[in-house]
Amino acid sequence: MTKDVIALTPKMPDTWTVMAGLGAAGPDAELTAAADDAVIQLCGTGGRPLVSVEAPVLVQVPGEAQRLLGDQVPAPDVPFWWTEARATTSAPEAEHLAGSVCGRLTLLLGGATWPPEAATTDVVPPTTDLTALPAPGRPTVDVLTDSAAVVLHDRPVLALTTWLSDVLRTTTQSALSLQIVTPPHVRLSAPARTTLARNPNRWIIQDPTDGYYDGLTGTVLRWQDGTFAPARTADGQAAMAEAFTTITPTDERQLIVAFRTEQPADEQLVLGRSLEAAWRRLTGAPPTGWGTAEPVNLPWSTRQLTDLAR
Template sequence: MTKDVIALTPTMPDTWALLAGLYAGGPDAAVTAGPGDAVLRLCTPDGRPLVSVEAPLLVQVPGEAERLLGRDVPVPFWWTEVRASGAVPGAERLAGSVCGRLALLLGGSTWPEPAAGTEVVDVRATVAPDDGQPVVDVLTDTTSVVLADRPVLALTTWLSEVLRGTAASGRALQIVTPPHVRVSAPARATLLQVPGRWVVQDPAQGYYDGLSGAVLRWRDGTFTPALGADGTASVAEAFGRTSPSRERQLVVAFRTTLPAHQDIVLGEALDTVWRALTGSAPAGWGTAEPVNLPWSPHRLTELARDRAPEPTHLLVTGHPDRPALAWIRVTRTTAGVEQDVTLTLGYGEHEEPPLEAIPSLAGTLVEEHGLTTMLTSVRRAPRDLTTAPVLQAPTVPVAFTLGARDVRDIGLTHARRPPVGVSPVALGPASAPALHYPLGDGSDAGALGTLHRLAAHLRAGAAGGQTV
């Protein structure tokens, strides 16, 4: 099933090196570019795509190759990803030859190593689908299907382009993997938001959904849940083959709203949270995985400003000794510039998440960074922040913080008297306080019910126009 090949080189693949790699298709192969020139496509003479080649990416963030490929590569290095169409016999050999030539010329290596080659693959007689899409493996009227077999399915530039292409065509994206593949936190969050599906191919049971466990069947050009006589979907036995993890993840999801002005600097709230919880700043940021740029709130702000008024989606990663990943969505609204951030940190069996830091951190965000809301949770899950296609333990809320603006809209009296055994703590100035609601230590799943009742109480106050 492996269709991805990656060249990891200490030197940038320049124009001549890329030409040498692309010449693996022979003199009759054609080259086209995707939107923004982020992806090149090696095509048959009539223009049908065989292999996609991402623009070489300079990775300056330590640990990214190990996180995504299990390969220890010293930084800086260049990551050039090549993907073959599974619908075309011989395309995988062509992808391996492109990467093998780059590694040979530049003194690097390839992942996976056995895929590397240097031979010319004749594309003249190749028959490839003419669908106008980035290289995918199966394309139907409703669905784009991608086959993937790599240690971690990540939100790469290529996958981001596939998501855009399938969305523009009105199709769903379904990614099919073997059961040993894990999904990175950004890729998981993306698959949960788009009309897509992670399809796991289990040798014994066939196909099932990697996030819900529903048994799937290929029907009418797409994978759909196999419904029983009572109309409900059955859950694959393989999905339940798990034992409670002794490792944990701390999840901090928050939103800030800042006035829109020329001196605004984005990412500072995340920097504050990161330092408070890990003792150091983030290591790097980027728009896809691998995360490639050294951490810089100012450069992050420049990118978001250049893309405005369109939203900007960004990824941030930490140092290898403390697994941490965040994704940010920056949007311009009538209230100002909003940053929606989800930060996830991993902890081993004998490591304790720093829950004691959350109340003071909430106060800092309220006073200095325009906090709107913050939800802090803990879940039993792998320290490396990946998701395996098995049943996951529920996320247990630890605390919820409501910013001053929402407290004012709901009404301070109503907001500070929820019908649950929670005593909120006032944060910020007494004239316009925010409220911090402690919900537990992350060990009692009953805190989820408490959070739901608290949220219902606050929504009722907002709807009823409660006042102080």
């Protein structure tokens, strides 16, 4: 299991600033790199990672921090840098350590930390013996069986981050289903919803009354043979969670538009023009950004989108 702490800074965390953040573990901390050196890991006993610090991402799209983290974070004006620290809950001190890494970054560079109460600048030496844990090598998940990888998630919005994309890629290569368990208040971004709607992946809501149910279909689920599977009634039918069928009136409305275009793949092809035309028609303005993961960090550009596809 992991706990996430995020530093949102107006300046890029350079090498010396990152080292100052990693100094939260004390002078004797062991460091390793992962994901082609895109992730720095603060390790405890036996080389097991306590905190994984991802490469900073430059966010140039207004409103991304509020969309994914809520209005409680006073994010800097765009562009700003988004740096994530993931702490394992296998060690009690790891979350405090992740908060200190991010707290030091914001102390030196300005900005804000999410969640706000996590920020600190304490020195948190690793003390927990982690030698009994499996050796690192796969993205961190909470439960790993022969058929499923289960991740517990408690951010306001479940987004298709680089880390989650890495978990998804690994589980797909290992022929496992990715099952993400969240509290009822968590919402899905559109990319995450599309990903989890594909069989055999699941979004699972843990409800205090109904237990576990599928967040997209409402089917009641039970842990069976190493995976979450539908709970059957006496006549063999899938049961529906009452929390899923109970509708609370709201003034909010959403418009979902889905369309598909087919065009000849020639040298003059520019991707994204149809999307931009529809977007302008509906909103009066072009899309604000695009990216290969969330947070969406790049200003909208049909040229860059086309270059990526080529």
